[in-house]
Amino acid sequence: MTYAKPLTMLLQALERLPGIGPRSAERIAFYLLRTSREEARQLAQAIVDVKERLRFCTLCFNLSEADRCPVCQDPARDPSIICVVEEPKDVLAIEKTGSFRGLYHVLLGAIAPLEGVGPELLKIDELLHRLSEGTVQEVIVATDADKDGEITAAHLSKLIRGKPIRLTRIASGIPVGSHLEYADQATLARALEGRRELF
Amino acid sequence: MTYAKPLTMLLQALERLPGIGPRSAERIAFYLLRTSREEARQLAQAIVDVKERLRFCTLCFNLSEADRCPVCQDPARDPSIICVVEEPKDVLAIEKTGSFRGLYHVLLGAIAPLEGVGPELLKIDELLHRLSEGTVQEVIVATDADKDGEITAAHLSKLIRGKPIRLTRIASGIPVGSHLEYADQATLARALEGRRELF
Numbered sequence A, B: 001m002t003y004a005k006p007l008t009m010l011l012q013a014l015e016r017l018p019g020i021g022p023r024s025a026e027r028i029a030f031y032l033l034r035t036s037r038e039e040a041r042q043l044a045q046a047i048v049d050v051k052e053r054l055r056f057c058t059l060c061f062n063l064s065e066a067d068r069c070p071v072c073q074d075p076a077r078d079p080s081i082i083c084v085v086e087e088p089k090d091v092l093a094i095e096k097t098g099s100f101r102g103l104y105h106v107l108l109g110a111i112a113p114l115e116g117v118g119p120e121l122l123k124i125d126e127l128l129h130r131l132s133e134g135t136v137q138e139v140i141v142a143t144d145a146d147k148d149g150e151i152t153a154a155h156l157s158k159l160i161r162g163k164p165i166r167l168t169r170i171a172s173g174i175p176v177g178s179h180l181e182y183a184d185q186a187t188l189a190r191a192l193e194g195r196r197e198l199f
Helices: A005-015 A022-034 A036-053 A089-097 A124-131 A147-162 A183-191 B003-015 B022-035 B036-052 B088-097 B124-131 B147-160 B185-193
Strands: A079-087 A102-106 A138-141 A165-168 B078-085 B102-106 B138-141 B164-170
Touching: A005 A022, A005 B036, A022 B036, A022 B088, A036 B003, A036 B022, A036 B036, A079 A089, A079 A124, A089 A102, A089 B022, A102 A124, A124 A147, A124 B022, A138 A147, A147 A165, A183 B185, B003 B022, B078 B088, B088 B102, B102 B124, B138 B147, B147 B164
Parallel strands: A079 A102, A079 A138, A138 A165, B078 B102, B078 B138, B138 B164
Antiparallel strands: none
8 A cells, every 4th residue: 555646746746846854845745735725726826827837038037927027028128238147036125225227147956066057057158149249347246155055156257357347246244233253153254354544 | 018818817716825926826827828728727637636536535524536445345354443634645555564454534724823724614513424434443543743733632632531442642752763963952841751662
């Protein structure tokens, strides 16, 4: 005797999701078995909808319901500055600050040698293609400040250096509102290194 | 700017699942966005199928594709012994041992005072109803050996004691193949308490 076929199929499908092992898959499957038919239907529908209605912007790979994302479609944005991020959620985070008026380029990941993610799996060729068109004057590399993000930034730097484009990296340092004594050594070292003139 | 509607809906649906917080929901949602349409469709279909094709056995509350589960339908099983477990997966675990030939009763949970799960949420009335029919001669309480499982066992004992039915509890003790020195104190104390004659 094993689990009935529909349950086995669900467990297999759940275990393919990131961060879901056999235990969590079981927990979720039994939850779905017990919850209302309506809630289960909503989840299934949401999965289908997200695949059918959302895609990646063909220019910048941000999430979009149309061919071009709302940022790329906005004529008020400055096409001469491109901010390079790892994920669509990073676009959202930067948009929330309201302090960037250029366009984005989403790499859809970061170079992660330990996980076998090489540059060829990211949208780097597509970025170089955009740069080759001559409109872009500055590229801000806003990949994460972790190891993979830094490796990715270094890789981009190698590819873009030499082109007539200003290449910048967002600053690392003490988080705003945080105490110096709580900063880890690496952050503090970076903060010192990245010091600016005080006007 | 926020996430597009389909993504927001998916995140909300995912966050309702047990053990899935905002971070894991995001991770899963972006995974689904990037995976093949076929894999996403399979997951959605598996969720729908499990709700439409699986239900709980009307007699013992084991999972079943029919009104009665395969165990309850099997004429070779001994209806005079009922093994009470917390979850359908416990039925599977016991079936795998091949050493039980009676029927089951799945409580669909355990009494958990800290989580607000009282006996009224479990299939206890249904168990008492089965016992009242006079066929059952032994009830083996095989709830988990943790706190909730023991509370549940004690509660069942109070309800069944006094009826002309043998009431037993599965043994706690040193796991087979494991060393005495590695057993925790509670397990060791239980193992001593539950000692048997050596023939």
